[in-house]
Amino acid sequence: MSEYRIDKIRHAVAITLVHGHRIEGDLFLQASAPFRAGPEDPLDLLNNADRFLPVAAADGEVLLVQKSQVAHAAIGLPRDDDTVDRGVVGMHVELTLVDGSAWSGSIFPELRDARPRLVDFLNESPLAFIALFAHDRVLLVNRRHVAFARAVS
Secondary structure, three states: OOOOOOOOEEEEEEEEEOOOOEEEEEEEEOOOOOOOOOOOOHHHHHHOOOOEEEEEEOOOOEEEEEHHHEEEEEEOOOOOOOHHHHOOOOEEEEEEEOOOOEEEEEEOOOOEOOEOOHHHHHHHOOOOEEEEEOOOOEEEEEHHHEEEEEEOO
């Protein structure tokens, strides 16, 4: 790292914008996350205060994507699964977006004993994007583009 350049970790992503345009490329992540141990992950990047997201498109061009226009972003499943170690239980849900697409998977909210419902998580979470774990990927969904949600068994 030089004094003029901060090295980043590239992470593959497929972004779908509100109007259906799809951008495939790489995100640029920090080597360390700002609020926890370990490297920054795509959810950290989408939920930070910056309004624009730099994405290296497949053709090499760097696009600055406005986060509010991102309906969802798909990334690969994490290599490590620490949910068992942390005792986290997933909540199986289906999210239907304003464009009519529906996505099923599990979310892992930090629930309080007094407020364990899906509606509580959706209403009280300060995060703009939530992670929906499907069998083959993680979908980072912009909560502003969720038309409705339901718990599934």
